[in-house]
Amino acid sequence: MPTIYIDGKPIEAREGQSILEAALEHGIEIPHFCWHPAMSAPANCRICLVKVGMPRRKPDGSFETDENGNPVIQYMPKLQPSCRYPVSEGLHVLFQVPEVIESQHAVMEFLLINHPLDCPICDEAGECKLQEYAYFYSRGKSRFVEEKNHKPKHVIWGPNVIFDAERCISCSRCIRYADEILHDPVIDFVNRGDHVTIELFPGTQFDNPYSMNVIELCPVGALTSRDFRFKARVWEMSFTPSVCPGCARGCNMYVGVLHNQILRLQPRTNMYVNQYWMCDAGRLTQYPFVNENRIDKPLVCTENGTLTEVSWEEALDTFWNKLQSVDAKEIGIVVSGMLTNEDAFALRRFIREHIPAATVMLMTVEDPEFEDDFLRVRDRRPNTRGVQTILGDVLASLSVEEFRAKVESKQLKLVWVIGEDLEQVWGEEGRKIADGADTLIVAASNASPTTQVADLVLSLATYAEMEGTFTNIDGRVQHFIPALTTAERPYRWGMKVSRWDKMGAWNDRWSHGPRRHCRPLWQMLAATASIAGHSWNYRKAADVFADLAQTVEGFARMTYALLDERHGIPLGKVDEPEPPVFHYDSHRLKPESEEYRYVQVYDKAEQWW
Amino acid sequence: MNVNQPSERQKMTFWEKLYLPEIARGLGITFKMLIGPKMTIQYPEEKYHPGGYYRGRPVLVLDEDGERCVACGLCSRVCPPLAIEVRAGETDREKERYPVKFEINMLRCIFCGLCEEVCPEEAIVMSKDLEMVFENRESAILGKEKLLVPVAQLQDRLEYLRMHQYYEPPARAQDA
Ligand code: SF4
Ligand code: SF4
Ligand code: SF4
Ligand code: SF4
Ligand code: FES
Numbered sequence: 001m002p003t004i005y006i007d008g009k010p011i012e013a014r015e016g017q018s019i020l021e022a023a024l025e026h027g028i029e030i031p032h033f034c035w036h037p038a039m040s041a042p043a044n045c046r047i048c049l050v051k052v053g054m055p056r057r058k059p060d061g062s063f064e065t066d067e068n069g070n071p072v073i074q075y076m077p078k079l080q081p082s083c084r085y086p087v088s089e090g091l092h093v094l095f096q097v098p099e100v101i102e103s104q105h106a107v108m109e110f111l112l113i114n115h116p117l118d119c120p121i122c123d124e125a126g127e128c129k130l131q132e133y134a135y136f137y138s139r140g141k142s143r144f145v146e147e148k149n150h151k152p153k154h155v156i157w158g159p160n161v162i163f164d165a166e167r168c169i170s171c172s173r174c175i176r177y178a179d180e181i182l183h184d185p186v187i188d189f190v191n192r193g194d195h196v197t198i199e200l201f202p203g204t205q206f207d208n209p210y211s212m213n214v215i216e217l218c219p220v221g222a223l224t225s226r227d228f229r230f231k232a233r234v235w236e237m238s239f240t241p242s243v244c245p246g247c248a249r250g251c252n253m254y255v256g257v258l259h260n261q262i263l264r265l266q267p268r269t270n271m272y273v274n275q276y277w278m279c280d281a282g283r284l285t286q287y288p289f290v291n292e293n294r295i296d297k298p299l300v301c302t303e304n305g306t307l308t309e310v311s312w313e314e315a316l317d318t319f320w321n322k323l324q325s326v327d328a329k330e331i332g333i334v335v336s337g338m339l340t341n342e343d344a345f346a347l348r349r350f351i352r353e354h355i356p357a358a359t360v361m362l363m364t365v366e367d368p369e370f371e372d373d374f375l376r377v378r379d380r381r382p383n384t385r386g387v388q389t390i391l392g393d394v395l396a397s398l399s400v401e402e403f404r405a406k407v408e409s410k411q412l413k414l415v416w417v418i419g420e421d422l423e424q425v426w427g428e429e430g431r432k433i434a435d436g437a438d439t440l441i442v443a444a445s446n447a448s449p450t451t452q453v454a455d456l457v458l459s460l461a462t463y464a465e466m467e468g469t470f471t472n473i474d475g476r477v478q479h480f481i482p483a484l485t486t487a488e489r490p491y492r493w494g495m496k497v498s499r500w501d502k503m504g505a506w507n508d509r510w511s512h513g514p515r516r517h518c519r520p521l522w523q524m525l526a527a528t529a530s531i532a533g534h535s536w537n538y539r540k541a542a543d544v545f546a547d548l549a550q551t552v553e554g555f556a557r558m559t560y561a562l563l564d565e566r567h568g569i570p571l572g573k574v575d576e577p578e579p580p581v582f583h584y585d586s587h588r589l590k591p592e593s594e595e596y597r598y599v600q601v602y603d604k605a606e607q608w609w
Numbered sequence: 610m611n612v613n614q615p616s617e618r619q620k621m622t623f624w625e626k627l628y629l630p631e632i633a634r635g636l637g638i639t640f641k642m643l644i645g646p647k648m649t650i651q652y653p654e655e656k657y658h659p660g661g662y663y664r665g666r667p668v669l670v671l672d673e674d675g676e677r678c679v680a681c682g683l684c685s686r687v688c689p690p691l692a693i694e695v696r697a698g699e700t701d702r703e704k705e706r707y708p709v710k711f712e713i714n715m716l717r718c719i720f721c722g723l724c725e726e727v728c729p730e731e732a733i734v735m736s737k738d739l740e741m742v743f744e745n746r747e748s749a750i751l752g753k754e755k756l757l758v759p760v761a762q763l764q765d766r767l768e769y770l771r772m773h774q775y776y777e778p779p780a781r782a783q784d785a
Contacts, residue, residue, distance in 0.1 A: 120681030120729045121706045154705070230697040230706050233682040503691055507746065508714070 002089040007096050019082035019093055020048055025582045030095060031104060031133050033219045034171040035083035037584045038276055039180050045171050047107045047133065049079035051094035079103055101137075108138035114149045114194055115220075116166040124221025126234035127587045130169060149194055157187070158206035160226050160280055161214060165197045168222040174198070174214040181277075184208050210374065212280045216266055216586065227284055228264045232256075238496040240483035241268055243470050245338060245463045246282035247370060248379035250472030252567075253278055255287070255464055255483040259500065260513025262287040262464060262483065270567045271581040273476060279376050290462045290484070293446050297517040299457040307457065312488075312517065316524065318456055320531045322414065322439055323355060331358040332403065332412035332437075335391065336419030337365070337381025339521060340468030341477065342544040344383070344390040345552065346522035346536075347418070351394055354532060359396050359412060361403055362387060363420050377473050382463075386471030389571065390552055400429050404436070413438040418521060419460055421448035443521060459518040461486060466520040467494075467541040469563065471571065478568035479560050487515045657739070661769030664722045664735040667713060670767075671757040677732035680708040684724035684733050692717035693724060711756060715741055716749045725770070734766045 004013050006028055013022035018041065023030045033045035053075030056064045064072045073092045079100065082093070094100065111130065119125040134140075151165035170189065175198065179185040186204040189196055200206060206214075215225050239254040244265065251274035256264040265287055267278035298315030299307040310318075323331065335347065351358055364384055371378040388395065398406075406412045415437035421444070422430030434440055434453050442451050443458040451457045464483045471477050482495055492501055526538045538544050542560055549555045554571035563569055566577060624630060650657060659665075670677045680697035698709035724733050736758060743749040760767070 120683065121679050121704060125681075230680070230699055232697075233686070235686060236682065499686075500691070508691070509694070509712070509750065 002087050002091070004087050004089075004091040004093060006093045013087040015087075017087050019050065019052070019085050019087055019091070021083075021582075022087055023082065023093075023095075024584065028095070030082050031137050032083055033129060033133075033169060034173060036173055036176075036217065036276075036586065037582075039173070039176045041081075041083045042172055042176070043081040043084040045107070045111075045169065046081065047104060047111075047137065048082045049103045049107075050082045050085075050100055051075050051097060052080045052082075052085060053092045053094075054088075055090055055092070104133075104137040105139045108134060109142060109144075111169050112138070112142055113144045114166070115169070116148065118167070122164075122167065122221035123224045123229060123234075124167075124218075128221060129219035129587055132587075151197055156226075157200060157223075158208075158211055160212050160284070161206055162224050162226055162229065163198065164222050164224070167220050168198060169220055170196050170198075171219055173217045173219065174223060177214055177217055178206070178208075181213075182208050182210055209279050209281065209372065209376065210277060212283060213267065213277045216276075219586070225264070231263045232258045236498055236500060237263065238483070238498040238501060239266075240481060240496040242463065242480040242483060243382065243478045244278065244282045244286055245382040245470070246279070246286045246380070248337075248377050248382060248384055248473035249274065249375050250382055250470050250476065250478055251278045251282060251375060252478070253282070257464075257483050257496075258498065260484050260515060261291050269583045269585055271583055272567055272578065273472065273474075273478070274375055276584070276586075277375060279374075281370070281376070287464075289446055290464045291514075294514075294516055295444060295447055295451065295457055295459040295518070298459055299451070299454075301455045307452070307454075312519070312527070315456065315458060316528050316531060319441065319458065319524075320528050322441060322456060326414045326439070328355040328357040330411070330413040331355055332407060332415045333358055333360045334403075334415065334417045334420065334422070335360060335362050335387060335395075337362065337379070337384035337387055338419040338463075339383060339387055340463075340466070340541075341383065341386045341390060341471060341548060341555070342468050342541050343521035344387045345548040346525045346538070346544055348391050348394055349536070349547075350525045350529060353529070353534060359398070359403075359406070360391065360394050361398050362391070362395050363425060365420075365425055379473060382472070383470040385473060385475060386469070386477070389471065389475075389554055390548070400426050404429050404433050407433050407436040410438070414441065415439070416441040416443075417450060418443045419445070421446075421450045423449040443524070445518060458524055459516060461516075461518040461520045465516075465518060467560075468520065469545065469560075472568075475554070475571040476568045477555065477558060477563060477571060479563040485513075485515055486519075487517045488519060490515065659737050659739070661765035663737050663739070663766075664720050666715065666736050666738040666741060667718065667720075667722075667724055667733055667756075668736040668738070668758040668763070669711065669753070669756045670732050670734060670763060671759050673760075675702070676707065676753075676757060677730045678708050678711065678728075679704050679706045679730055679732070680711070681706070681729065683727045683729065687723045687727045688718075689721060689723065690717040690719055692719075708753065711753045712750050713756060714750045715743065716746060731767065731770070734763055734770065736763065736766065 001012050002015065004011050004019065004022060006023055011022055011026050020030050020032055020035055021037065030048050030050065032048045034043070035041050035048065053073040055071040056074040058064050066072055075094070112134065115130065119131065125131065153164045153166055155163040155165060157163050172189070175187050175189065178187055186201055186206055187198050188201070190199045191197060212225060215223050237256045237258045239256055242253055242255045244251040244253050252268040252270040254266045254268050255262055256266065265283040267274060267276060269276050297309040298312060300310045300315060300318055302308050351360065362384070365380040366378050367380050368378050370376050370380060407415060415433060417440070422434050426433070434450050440454045441456045442454040443460045444451050445460045445462045463480065465486050467481050469477050469479050485492055520541070522538060522541070522544050526536045529536050545560060549558045557574045558569055562574070567583070680695050682695045685693040685695045692714045694710065694712045695708050696710040697706045699705060700707045720735070722735050725735050
């Protein structure tokens with residue numbers, strides 16, 4: 001463990017680290033554009049230059065000291081890139097000195113000579129490294145009065161990425177990402193000097209399942225998302241940490257929300273799961289279903305066969321009556337891997353207490369084509385592992401055909417589908433089950449063919465509207481918080497808020513946003529249990545999780561706070577914390593959306609609610 | 610606490626106690642104004658036409674080749690009472706963005722002029738429009754069709770703005 005001194009402050013660095021990395025790990029922010037911990041360091045942006053020196057030795061090997069007894073440091077005559085300079089014992093680094101500051105000013109001035117400064121029309125504005133550094137590390141003025149270079153501003157690189165050559169600062173992060181991480185090197189620099197730009201190799205496209213990560217990687221707005229382009233300015237949105245429900249990997253992500261609608265998903269660093277990345281499919285497919293085609297309220301099928309919206313009380317009464325109208329043996333339940341651990345636990349309790357003889361089947365959704373050797377896995381549901389662990393012996397091992405046969409032979413009269421569309425996943429078999437059931441109850445967030453033929457539809461909250469935990473394919477339990485409000489929970493306590501959310505009034509058009517009368521499953525079940533005369537005393541997801549942690553072995557001693565602190569905890573590993581890893585965040589200027597403190601406010605609010 | 614303290618009364622002289630001389634002086638001013646040049650106008654029969662300095666209803670500038678606004682949202686961010694909502698869209702024009710939706714809630718607007726000051730495109734300016742009557746809350750939210758005003762009608766204000774560009778970034782210590 002070599003000790004280095006940055007501006008005289010001793011720092012315990014690790015062998016083989018660069019000065020920059022060691023400094024960042026110890027909270028000293030040395031500016032950098034081209035360096036990224038996952039990739040090689042070409043040292044081509046030059047904003048990270050520092051003054052480096054070693055204690056001078058006398059010919060006999062001992063250190064030379066000045067009259068006060070301090071070692072004399074011999075500094076190199078030229079500044080060195082800290083992103084490339086390896087640490088060594090006794091290294092002295094000067095960062096906050098006029099020489100270094102002068103060089104930062106010079107680098108920024110050079111970078112801005114040909115930069116178009118079109119921040120008003122640039123999607124990166126508000127979370128741009130160049131903007132940030134122009135504030136902190138530049139003179140604030142340009143002496144350049146000549147015409148700037150012009151380059152193409154709208155180059156389509158692939159299905160998801162657009163390149164603006166004028167804004168590029170030639171840091172080469174995207175090139176190294178394509179080469180070193182994706183092993184799909186289709187882009188490279190062409191030309192030289194101020195004419196340098198990036199081009200695709202002839203006949204290629206930047207078309208990769210992970211191509212959109214370059215958008216966050218790019219320190220400026222040169223690479224923008226075709227999906228998100230111009231939808232909103234970042235400072236208008238709130239960014240809530242969440243977990244991608246797209247597959248069992250459970251990549252950590254931020255949910256970007258404006259006016260109660262999700263506009264984009266972006267990766268969030270978690271070195272134990274997804275590192276800095278996320279797949280394109282995840283970010284493009286995992287938010288539209290939250291915004292569109294929702295079931296806004298519980299629906300009941302009336303005599304004439306149409307679905308009518310009803311209140312939650314009525315819907316749950318109907319639900320309980322329907323469950324009681326048949327023998328528990330005649331109830332078949334289809335559970336989705338989309339449910340959170342809390343939901344699964346509440347379901348387990350509900351089944352054990354009220355309908356212990358029911359046949360419960362887990363619906364898995366596998367897509368071998370989705371799987372690859374990077375992040376994506378074939379299990380397309382975020383919590384299959386958790387539901388399996390929690391429901392355990394409650395689950396029956398049945399094949400789809402067996403289940404269908406039981407329904408058709410009327411062994412199962414009431415089918416209750418939770419969180420899935422039978423037809424979409426099971427095709428023809430699913431349709432036969434939906435048609436064959438005497439009573440079909442569906443808990444779903446989105447309208448689908450199955451909800452159309454149901455007798456009762458309970459509107460389920462999506463991952464973005466509830467708090468909970470998912471257990472990913474490696475058994476890692478990860479916590480997420482709601483990003484959207486619902487009609488039932490119109491307050492944003494504990495959530496991230498944007499300026500609009502915070503300041504808007506009820507009569508501002510934009511402050512409404514679409515809000516649905518949807519509930520997480522555990523909440524529905526707790527309410528149904530109280531109809532049946534049991535008080536579960538679950539007021540918030542944390543209560544359910546506390547009960548879960550006491551009951552199911554793998555979750556023992558887990559709490560939400562602990563999960564957040566350790567970036568998720570593998571099942572049964574609460575007492576063996578992993579060695580801490582540095583979580584690097586490239587663009588720190590992303591508006592740190594405010595948060596209403598959970599614990600005090602939320603509890604108080606619940607009391608007068 | 611911000612409560613007015615009763616101040617000590619000043620002793621009045623004999624003449625002041627009489628009041629009459631002061632009343633006569635006051636009436637003198639009244640009659641002088643009555644026959645002097647008039648400062649008021651007979652609004653609404655007579656219209657008021659302020660100069661370029663006037664900060665009336667904020668409007669969007671419509672150039673010959675379309676609107677200037679690029680929907681950057683800076684006005685919306687700076688607006689103290691959150692009166693402005695902007696939603697951007699993509700166009701083929703050189704500046705790539707345009708406002709799909711631009712709404713100013715005139716019930717919220719306080720006519721501060723900050724939106725005009727912050728706009729990088731000189732696309733939103735304070736007009737001379739001072740007559741705003743709304744029958745309900747919805748009609749007080751002005752959309753693009755009500756906001757866009759041809760640039761020819763805004764020359765006064767644009768000229769005024771150009772003449773009064775005081776802002777010069779303060780020099781930092783290290784520049785000196
Ligand atoms: S496009 Fe972005 S990431 Fe790529 S070299 Fe240019 S600035 Fe760097
Ligand atoms: S790999 Fe899976 S969890 Fe990660 S972003 Fe893609 S779909 Fe989501
Ligand atoms: S600041 Fe100007 S350009 Fe930007 S949205 Fe407002 S009016 Fe349009
Ligand atoms: S004048 Fe002031 S209050 Fe009115 S819209 Fe502009 S910034 Fe908002
Ligand atoms: S970060 Fe060191 S040269 Fe770019």
